[in-house]
Amino acid sequence: MTDVLDELHWRGLVAQTTDEAALRTALSEGPVAYYVGFDPTAPSLHIGNLVQILTARRLQDAGNTPYLLVGGATGLIGDPRDSGERTLNSPEVVASWVSRIRAQIEPFLVFDGDNAATMVNNLDWTSPMSAIEFLRDVGKYFRMGTMLSKEIVARRLNSEEGISYTEFSYQVLQGMDFRELNHRHGITLQIGGSDQWGNLLSGVELIRKAEGVTAHALTTPLITKADGTKFGKSEGGSVWLDPEMTSPYAFYQFWLNQADADVVNYLKVFTFRGREEIEALEAEVAQRPFAREAQKALAGDVTTLVHGEAATRAVIEASQALFGRGELTGLDERTLAGAVAELPKVTAKAGDLVTDLLAGSGIVASKTEARRAVKEGGAYVNNVKVTAEDAVLSTEDLLHGRFAVLRRGKKTLAVAAAE
Known part of the structure; x- marks a missing residue:
């Protein structure tokens, strides 16, 4: 138990x-809730x-x-943002999202044994409380000066939007x-x-003032790229854990495409590989960056953690098959569908000329260029070489009745998709 804080430091967490x-003393005397x-x-x-979920697992x-804690109560309000007031969602929507998010978190923790994980919902203790009870029993411990000095509050107060009381x-x-969690479960640490530092301190101070008990807070840094820009966005926006919102293929490719300057840090944060393994991969980055072994390890590990081994095997096979x-x-x-989602697209039906589809997709500049590609042996449909300039797309070419993968040369891809 005494080594976990050193481990978190080494991983940059x-x-x-x-x-x-x-x-450190509390952890050495642990266990800590x-x-x-x-x-x-x-x-x-x-x-x-994932940073918080995996840090929770390490502890x-x-x-x-x-x-x-999945906040059925706080989710009805939302933490203040830099960009102005949040849209308030209905209680029914928030409740459905609570269930979805709980299901996403559960596979990462162990829910049996001596230090089993427990899921909680703050709606359980917030909902029964009256406004008067909230103001008398909780609000009296908070000082306006301290609340106003919180960084996000100060920024919002100085913005055009301001900040609502909510x-x-x-x-x-x-x-x-x-x-409440300290009362119910003896919890003395929030991560x-x-x-969230200001919000964490609010709880530490409330416990000290109201209960006379020492509590702890620990935060992880904002994960950024080596150039200082924000991490976690793809061209399509946020990279989600839900496979319907970010396909396992797109998820894998996101990690595979990380820069050499970032990949070692991400291996520390997002995988459970040990120090020796990560140092060996760091040496690979320095000596053979073209092999992208560290990126492959990162993509494989994180995709397996989130989507499972079978999905990871499927996306690797898809990556290989595309080329x-x-x-x-x-x-x-x-x-x-996930593998072709980001490819240039042309609408197609059985009977269309392949050369028209190649040109229409944009992977060649014109129909003349498409015919030249066929003549030179550099045009493919579903990895099968096209040998005739008048070849047409067949019903069988539309895999699952929907997609045909077009390729020019070794690496230029597009998809012909049925209407």
Whole structure:
């Protein structure tokens, strides 16, 4: 248990702590009961949330006891954002998202044994409370000066949008959660992202003032790219854990495409590989960057963690098949759909000239160029070489009745999709 804090430091997962020496002592005397919260402000978690989930798992593996809070109450309000007021979702929508997010978190933790994980919902203790009880029993411990000095609150107050009392009150609700969990389960540590530091301190201070008990907070840093830009976005927006919102293929490709300058840090944060393995992959990056062994390890590990081994095998096979190193016909419809989702697209039907489709997709400049590609042996449909300039797309070419993969040369791809 005493090594877990050192492990978190090595992985770059410690941004702030309330009192590191005291926390180290508590962990050495453990087990420590701790919690991390997730608000259902969308139907799925995204890869940024993985930082907290995997940090919670590392602490559990070290013998400590995790509680995972999905905020059925705080999700009705939402944490203040830089970009103005959130849209408030209905209680029915938030409740459905609570269920979805709980199901996403559960596979990452262990829910039996001596330090079994527990799922909790802050709606259970917030909903029965009256406004008067909230103001008298909780609000009296919060000072306006402290609340106004919170970084996000100060920014919003100085913006054109300002901040509503609803979002301003979020920090009180989160502080109340920590106090309630301390009462119910003896929880003395909250973890979260560094952008949540002010909210975490609200709970630590509330427990100190109201209960006279010492509690701890630990935040992880905002994950960025080596150039300082934001991590976690693809061309299509956020990278979600829900396979319907980000396909396993797109998920795998996101990790595979990480830069050499970033991949070692991401291996530390997002995988359970040990120090020796990561250092060996770091050496591979330095000596043979073209092999992209570290990126392959990262993509394989994280995709397996989120989507399972079978999905990872399927996307690797799809990646190989797209470029002629496997059978496209063997791919299931969902995997194939994910694999071609980001390719240039042309609408097609059986009987269309392949040269027209090649030109229409944009992978050649013109129909003349398409005919030249066929003549030179560089045009393919589903990895089968096209040998005739008047070849047409057949019904059998439309895999699953929907897609035909067009290729020019070795690497230029498009998809012909049925109307």
